[in-house]
Amino acid sequence: MTAVVVLRLPLDSDLSGFVALLQRLRVPHRVAEEGGEQVLWVPGQELAEQVRELYARHPQGDAAGELPPSVVPVREGFATQLRRSPVTALVLLATFIVFAVTLAGENFSTIRWLSFVDFRLDGEHIYLTYLDATLGSGQWWRLITPMLIHFGWLHLAMNSLWYWELGRRIEFRQGAIGLLGLTLLFGLASNFAQYWWAGPSLFGGLSGVLYGLLGHCWIYQRLAPNAAYRLPPGVLVMMLAWLLICMTGIFELLQFGAIANAAHVGGLLTGCLTGLLGGMLARRTI
Incomplete structure (x- = not known):
């Protein structure tokens, strides 16, 4: 609409x-x-x-x-919200398609074309290349595509619900191009942060982007209060608390799988920066 x-x-x-x-x-x-x-x-x-x-x-x-x-x-x-949030809907559609073609994160022959760096499997061992070798072969799409990879239904459901909630807010307030630009920026920043911290590794998901959107809404709202970015009480506290819990390593200790904590932090810090810049520019806005 x-x-x-x-x-x-x-x-x-x-x-x-x-x-x-x-x-x-x-x-x-x-x-x-x-x-x-x-x-x-x-x-x-x-x-x-x-x-x-x-x-x-x-x-x-x-x-x-x-x-x-x-x-x-x-x-x-719901239909009206979809029409009013085309970029939010398209990003989620792309995520669902990737989830299907990667068989919920189990089809590694497909995942290897979307991961941040290329890799090969040899039995139960995975051998990853370095970023310079990957980019040297012209595979620049890998800088963004890890955000579309999800490992399991719970991973997909949680990230999709939060992107739907935060993406629609930003798309209404700053437009479709604004949301698309922020999504790509946060995806890029979170992927690089994870690679810089952990080196070549296999990771994916929208969570780094989500923390970027969260940080953007948080700081923007502090500087230029508006209804779109006013999050429900407790959401910010819950998301930051979850980030800190993940950083303790408890999930790895319980063998629930590794968490890309650097991607979350990188996305959050980048989102706070864009929120600061956007909020300062919007101070002249009522």
Whole structure:
């Protein structure tokens, strides 16, 4: 669903009260400076008309604390969310396709074409090449494709759910190109971080990208508060606590498999940096 302009107001107009009202009503919206004006967008023409009517009656927001009776929180259907989040959906579709062709991470003959470095199997032993040899043969796609590899259904389910949650937020706030660029950047940064820390190894998954998206929303929201990046209470604490638990090595000790902790940290730090830059640029945005 395309974004529709609801209002264009001078920069000195105070929209904070009305934006707070939209946030309480859970109305998806975006406000930014454009051409020397404040511009308010919402997804869809029907919602735009409702918001214009709401602004006509309550331009300063809901100072009395009573919600307008004709306005209710917006609940979008799954199909509508898919149309409004094409990049989020396409990244997940690519992930599902790779999961299928790699047989849930069991088909190593396919995985070797998507891993960060090439490798060969000899019985139960795996022999990995170094990155310079891999890139020297022109296989540049490997810098990104490990984010599409998942080992098992639980690995896929957890990463897919979080990408769906965080990706849609960023795609609405910063657009499809913005989300695509951040996804590729965080994938690249997390893959390089894991290789730098552990050397040639077999790893994969969207989790490094997810920590990048998390860090981006976290810092961006601190500098330029907005409804899209306001995460549910406890999510940040839970994700950071999970990162610290993984870094203790407990899962390797219990033989649950190795965790690409450097990829998580690399993604998180890169996301915090992009959130800092994006938030600073958005400080002029309401």
